[in-house]
Structures are given as structure tokens and as C-alpha cells.
Amino acid sequence: MFGEKKTRSKEAKWMVTFADLITLLFCFFVYLSLFNKPQVDLKTGFIVSEKTISNLSGRLPENIVKGFKSMKGTYFDTKEMFTEKLETLLGQKQAGLYKIQILIESMATGKVEESAGVMKVEILLNERVEDDLRIPLFFAGNARRGPVDPELCTFEGLMKNPKEIQEFDYILGSELAIIPAGKFGASFPLCLVNDELYEEPEEILVQIGKLRGDVERGNFVTRSIIIQDDEPLPTVTFEIARRDLYKGISNITANISPISGVKTEIPLRFAGTAKERKDFRLMDGATIEIYPYTEKGSVEIEVIQDEVPLYATRTLVIEMEDNSVKNADVGKISKQVNTIIGAQEMKD
Known part of the structure; x- marks a missing residue:
């Protein structure tokens, strides 16, 4: 009788201790969440290429690289679609450990034909914020950048095509994107100058600049966009x-x-x-x-x-x-x- 009571008392003690542990863990994760800021990324597609496999072969375990090789050549429009396929091939645990490295190496290069006139570049926010969020943008690459003119460059493309801008490859409407309060993203236009000259492909590198406030840059803050010339050969x-x-x-x-x-x-x-x-x-x-x-x-x-x-x-x-x-x-x-x-x- 006494032995039985003792055992029950011990079980009750253990159960209380376990409940306390759960409470402590919950408090710990709540505490951590206070330091996880919303993240801003450029929207991009993803594709596993030969370069992806080569770059990751020395950095990831061999079985992981072999596991996602079958994705080579398949284009995924979003990070979520890519991750879902990765989890199917590697399992959720392994995909969770290595997906960021694989995603970064698999970012697809954007392509746009010069005659398209305009390209819309999207910015994504993973959590809503209470105030408008101002995103500074930087541009590099070998494409010749023209002036910033919000009246000349709109989402409809160039409002006119004056002779003075023919020496440039693209024009900007702004160097700042604004995500409205409560929204998950925004976009801005890159206006392409169709100069009717045969040219080699030119690259625009778009980058999210330093952010202020309770937000931070995510993992996909630089995007390469190639302007494809579509003029016939001279x-x-x-x-x-x-x-x-x-x-x-x-x-x-x-x-x-x-x-x-x-x-x-x-x-x-x-x-x-x-x-x-x-x-x-x-x-x-x-x-x-x-x-x-x-x-x-x-x-x-x-x-x-x-x-x-x-x-x-x-x-x-x-x-x-x-x-x-x-x-x-x-x-x-x-x-x-x-x-x-x-x-x-x-x-x-």
C-alpha cells in the first residue's frame, strides 16, 4: 500500500515538472519572437542549374546534393513551390537544415526583351507592418542607367521616348519603393529604352538597401535582370x-x-x-x-x-x-x- 502511494506521488511530481518545462519553452519562444523582425526580399524565381550543383558540392553533404539533383532544369516561380519539392525529395528535417543555402544558389536570373518596354519588379514582406515601409533601392550592372523621372517612367512604360535618353538602356521612376501599411509587398517599374540598335545582353543588378525600423533584409536582396536585345543583326x-x-x-x-x-x-x-x-x-x-x-x-x-x-x-x-x-x-x-x-x- 505504502509503495503504491509513493509511486503515485512520484508520478505526480514528474508530471508537474514536465508541465513547467512546457511553460518555460513556450515563454522562451515568445521571448525569441520579439527579436524576429519582419523580412523584406525581392521576388525571384528559382532553378537548379549545373552551377548550383557545382557551388554546393563542396559545402553540403554528398547525399543532400544527390537528393535534389533531379530538380535540375525545372523552374519554380516562388520560394514556397521550390521548398515543397525540396521537402518531398529530402524530407522536411533535411530540407529545413539546408534549404536557405540551396535557395540562394538557385536564384534564377530575370530576363526581359528590350521591346517589352517595362518590367515590374516585386518586393515581398513576410509580415504585415503598421506603418508604410520605405525600401531604398540600388542599381548596378553593365546596363546603362538613365535619369530618375517618375513622370517619364511609369508602370505603363515610357511616356515618351526623347532623343536624349537613347544613350541609356533603362530609366527609373524612383529609387524608393513603398510597401503600404498592412500589405505584404509592393512593386516598381524598370522602363526599357528601345534604341533599335543591335546590342549584346545587358545586366541590371537590383539590390535592397539598408532598412530602418523594425524590419530587416531577408536572404534574397539582390536580383540579376538581363535585358535581351531583339533587334536583327546588321x-x-x-x-x-x-x-x-x-x-x-x-x-x-x-x-x-x-x-x-x-x-x-x-x-x-x-x-x-x-x-x-x-x-x-x-x-x-x-x-x-x-x-x-x-x-x-x-x-x-x-x-x-x-x-x-x-x-x-x-x-x-x-x-x-x-x-x-x-x-x-x-x-x-x-x-x-x-x-x-x-x-x-x-x-x-
Whole structure:
């Protein structure tokens, strides 16, 4: 009898202690929650690429990397969709341990065509706040940024396209985004300048700046956006299709139309009866370079005809290497026929 009472008394004591522990843990988590500030992130998609796998191979356990390899190439529009798939493959516990690192390495690059006119960039807040939240924004990358003008750049795109902004790739309406009180996000426009020039893709890096108040930056505060040029390639042609050359320096000139925003390279090949280093010599190499925003490019050739009589001629055929021309298509005049005239007078 006494033993039974003793046992029950011990059980009751243990139960009280366990209840106290639960209470203490609850208080601890409430205390921690006071220090968890709302977080601000840029909205981005996610995709596991070869680079993702390579970057994480040395940092995460091998079984974890193997576990999410099957996600390679699949695009996820939101963090939640990506995380759900990760939890299915790795399990909730393992996904919880490593998901932030995997998400950061899997951030997808945004892409927009220049002719789209405008791109809306979204900012997300994971908890509502009582007051309007002001988010400072910074911009970098090789895309040429124009002035900040809220009247010129709106969510509808550029309100006009004056000549003065043609030298830029994009215009901003503001360097500040505002999340209204009680809302979970906001957006701002990037207005793209369609200059009708063929250009290489340009990158805009958007970054959330330092925040004030009871909010903090999240894990996704920098986003890369690529402006894809959608203009057709310009064409290149020789300035002259046929001509006579005499002793001295001459130019081999190619024109480009329309002018381009990137460097164009035109490798040349030579044929005919004229021999290099005997009848002619290339002064600048065998590639014509046309620099951005210029209409033409040239290489110099020296004609050597000291020992050749006037009646003797040589033919020098210059052709563009069609398959090797960079950043342009070959136009109508891709072959130039030069007749080299002798310089020595005949003796009686």
C-alpha cells in the first residue's frame, strides 16, 4: 500500500515538472519572437542549374546534393513551390537544415526583351507592418542607367521616348519603393529604352538597401535582370565591289547598316594571281573591325609593284569569311575584285 502511494506521488511530481518545462519553452519562444523582425526580399524565381550543383558540392553533404539533383532544369516561380519539392525529395528535417543555402544558389536570373518596354519588379514582406515601409533601392550592372523621372517612367512604360535618353538602356521612376501599411509587398517599374540598335545582353543588378525600423533584409536582396536585345543583326558590305590598285597604301573598307552597339569583326580571305609579300602586304592584319556606333571599318594594304611593268596586272580577290563574321550578317557585296596595275614604265 505504502509503495503504491509513493509511486503515485512520484508520478505526480514528474508530471508537474514536465508541465513547467512546457511553460518555460513556450515563454522562451515568445521571448525569441520579439527579436524576429519582419523580412523584406525581392521576388525571384528559382532553378537548379549545373552551377548550383557545382557551388554546393563542396559545402553540403554528398547525399543532400544527390537528393535534389533531379530538380535540375525545372523552374519554380516562388520560394514556397521550390521548398515543397525540396521537402518531398529530402524530407522536411533535411530540407529545413539546408534549404536557405540551396535557395540562394538557385536564384534564377530575370530576363526581359528590350521591346517589352517595362518590367515590374516585386518586393515581398513576410509580415504585415503598421506603418508604410520605405525600401531604398540600388542599381548596378553593365546596363546603362538613365535619369530618375517618375513622370517619364511609369508602370505603363515610357511616356515618351526623347532623343536624349537613347544613350541609356533603362530609366527609373524612383529609387524608393513603398510597401503600404498592412500589405505584404509592393512593386516598381524598370522602363526599357528601345534604341533599335543591335546590342549584346545587358545586366541590371537590383539590390535592397539598408532598412530602418523594425524590419530587416531577408536572404534574397539582390536580383540579376538581363535585358535581351531583339533587334536583327546588321549587315556588312564592302564599300567598293571592283577597283584598280596602284603602288602605295590603300584601304579595304566595309560598311555596316544599321550602326551597331557592339564591335563587329569581319575576317578576310584572299585569292587571285597576286601573291602576298610579293605583290601586296597587309598592314593591319586580315580582319576588319567596326567599332560600336560607327558606320565603317578598314584595314590597310600596301601594293608592291616596283619591278612590274605597266602592262602587267595582278588580280587580288578579297572575300568576307561568311561563317566567321561576328555580330553581323554578310550583305550584298561580300567580294571585292582588285586589279593591281604595274608601276614600272616600259623601256624602248
